[in-house]
Amino acid sequence: MKIKLIVLLLVLKSVNSFSQVNLAGSYGLDPVVQIFLETIHAYQGPPIQELPLNIARQAMEDLQKEVSVNQYVFIEHKSIPFLDRELNIKIIRPKKRKRKRLPVVVYFHGGGWILNSFSTHKRLLADIALKAEISVVFVEYSRAPEVKYPIANEEGYATLLWLEKEGKKNKLDSSNIIVCGDSVGGNMATVVAMMAKNKKGPNLLAQILLYPVTNANFNTQSYEKFSKGHYLSRDAMIWFWNSYAPQMELRNLPTVSPLKATKEELKGLPRALIITAENDVLRDEGESYAKKLREANVPVISTRYGGTIHDFIVLNALKETEASKAALNQICTFLKNTFSKKRDK
Template sequence: MLHPQAQAFIDLLVQRGVPPTHTLTPADARKFYRERRAVTQPEPGEVAEVRELSAPGPHGAIPLRLYRPLGSTAGASVPVLVYYHGGGWTIGDLDTHDTLCRELANLSGCAVIAVDYRMGPEHRFPAAVDDVLAATYWVRKEADSLGVNANRLAVGGDSAGGNLAAVVAIAARDAGDLPIAFQLLIYPATDMRCVHPSHTSNGQGYVLTSDTIKYFHDHYITDPQHDLDWRASPLLHPDLSRLPPALVLTAGYDPLRDEGLDYARALTAAGNRAVYVCFERQIHGFITMGRLLDEANAAVALCAGELRRALAA
């Protein structure tokens, strides 16, 4: 049964006549997603430091934002999570996930470095992959100046960001020169073919609809053959062994639920350590809605606890 708080949020969207994302231009969808924070997200918490950064990338400079947790000593080396925001590779930015990054930093004791990667339709696949890889390599290279521990580096993200985190973990393994200690995959998109049963059972009525998924997909993917590329669909990679430990978190009323579950199963079957948790009563995107949804705050605490445990010295 859908959580009453999630149902109330859906009812509120209907009552206010909020247009579905797929009916908006990308510019308007980005603006609405940014403005929705005031309704759904808790107030941004205080952290020890916030620093705006820039990393060089193959398509130009990549904006980053570093958060140091409360209680951390200036200059002391702390573990780090490189975080890629959600938004269907089309919407979202450093501000839409500012509160979540602050929460993860404070609750885990890790620094968080958020990546503002390029998105479609202006920059299509694999531009986002190129940017997040370049940014993560840069964090490792500049670890000392950033005050983070390159040997205790995790990657993570939600939705499209979870997809990118999974891809970075695979690419880093294959390259052999970017050790990653943990991957935090929050309702990740792992199969661009959208063939799992939850795309049908949860495809309408729960905010992220089949129409919106197609909208995001078509703004990111140019060639249908890209759906089969593991950089778009990490579940389709032929070898998922020797990957970092993972937490895969999903929501019961999410079209992406089953591909997240299948990815966790595939990681385990390939010999990796993978923890799978499904918030059965929740919808896609819930983790950033802590002002409205109690289970969002529980999910953030769970993610932070797993980060702290995985990156402990």
């Protein structure tokens, strides 16, 4: 595969977060991932957490903009009520099925609660909608540091309530909902699932957590091994956490750090698919959360993809790697099987 090197060079020349490092400690990197990381390492610049906020955000937009959305999806923009204002969402569905009421994935994007948007994720969302033949509802939640915990989670739960009330008239099957998210979006997906459980609805069939943030602990083995030079750094994660939940006492709450939840608090959550990346600071906390869910009798499929890095499913530059293609297939198969089981009952 050809990486979009021109885009990478233009963006990363000014926003490179990494110093020159030896990648020998990495686990058998895919050649495309290796080139991606080497391209990053070739350019020196201030870490992303030291950039002006607007430049940091634009850098991620530029990195992802080279891939167009599949022409076979229909994208609808909506505003739904939240407190005394409106919350924006996007609905993505296959054009050939846009008149049918489809099962729904509610998607929360990653980016440290600070970065990324619909534009950075639209290729992946379109791929999921087409391959699984479903609708994807993308929540444009309020980002940090302007807005902090718990507002983004409350916006996510408000989206579920809107689906429950207005789904049918919008050709969305509110009896078939799965929450999904990548990185901090995975954190939000499982937290919103906790909220739905505690508030007695809406009912969720499953949760899909892609290399999720589950704990504010920067000293796991995967943090020690991959803290620099593997795309997502420890310093960036510290910046993300300080922007979203600056008060340390908040980080012990299960709705901030799901790994801190008790078995009783996790019991009754929907079944989970958890995907992690081998060369990722977040690997261990994602796998620890899978283990804790199992201990709470939540059915879990947990898969670690080798030879790749954080964000490998979302990054357009890595979309043709074997790990990314296999993970997309696994996600869509899980969706089809879960929705099919619900229909068969």
